[in-house]
Amino acid sequence: MNRPIPWKTAWITGASTGIGRDIARQLAAQGVKVAASARSAEKLAELGSDILAVPLDVTDSAACKAAVELIEAVIGPIDLAVFGAGTYSPVAVDDLQPDVFAGMMGTNYMGVVNCLSALAPRMLARKSGQISWIASVAGYVGLPKAAAYGPTKAALINLGESLYPEMKAGGVRLSVINPGFVETPLTAQNDFPMPFLMKPEEAARRSIEGLAAGRFEIAYPRRFVAILKAARALPYPLFFRLIARTVLKSG
Template structure:
């Protein structure tokens, strides 16, 4: 089966909704898109950060749409505001996510529920909001930031890992349905990126990259119409290889080389 799906020739004038634009990877993507001349709707909970970002654009280039991804009605209202302003949307870029380190000895159900609400149901709510119009217009891009942590079980990720694994499966299933309908799905799997989310890590993060480099990888991948956008390759390819190994070898490598 062909994996071909539409890319994006240029971002100028494109109608993009970045959810999770107030920090880290999402903020870097939003800044790049604003500089490239896209019309950018910016979402996250921190209103003042959205306003600061908005001020970087020309008059009417950006929309500041504060919302909490755990609240479906807030996502729906924000999408309605986009449609009122721009009569549609070309690219949903869902970046928002939370990481609460959890191991067996501190596994807390409340933290797991919070993670699933934000990282699994959050993107599903946003996709549910935009899909009907995109299907009707036979065009549009849905890009979701997951993680290489979704490839296979890793330490300190008892809720985060499963939430990102769910997004891989969700993107695969979406691709199957949407590619024949002319829509593009972009499954984004970053390795370690230097952001407030990873600042809490107390171990050396291999192949750490900047949010700006992550944004370049993401936006270039979307422009090229790629489904599987993973980076940095030296790290993501290694993890893709690990998940193919038989479990005894997989866990042996984890125990010997991952000292966290």
């Protein structure tokens, strides 16, 4: 709790609403110079004049590069990045549309890759910095309705595991944030009960605390994380029986 904040500057994507917005606000309130990105310039402006608004579509890799150049020119070298831009829509098993799958992979996964590839070479050259992204507990196991979303988050967890050792050797710390259900515009469309639902302020607080501690995985709430990790370890017949009895029954 209340660890000292180790960063002077931070860049947050997905900062116009939800978890990213609260991370941006909480860091700025603790004296960090924050740059905030999302597509909506109007919503970013509502963050106030303390936060540098850098409107950006993360699916545009050239724009991500330009954003990093601009941010570092204005607030200085980025110490912490949190890539939170993401999107979700449920998938019905009788309506599998490739463009929905590609769109979600484009924003959630390639959006992180675009921002990462723009920033990582600079941090590696400085041998310092911390980069994180928001994956999800939905990346641990395949869940009903999450056929397009879950794989993007599984890919983000795997991306972090792949890069962590060499990034660390190069002086750059990587963290992957795996939230459970958080009350944001993204989950407002869910028509099923969301266990252990958390407020975005609390999700932001736990994310910042985990980042300040330098943990690779920052996952919350703990009980939901433990249940899903245990489910992941089950033999498939048991796993699918559990899903049929819990998630499908309640949906």
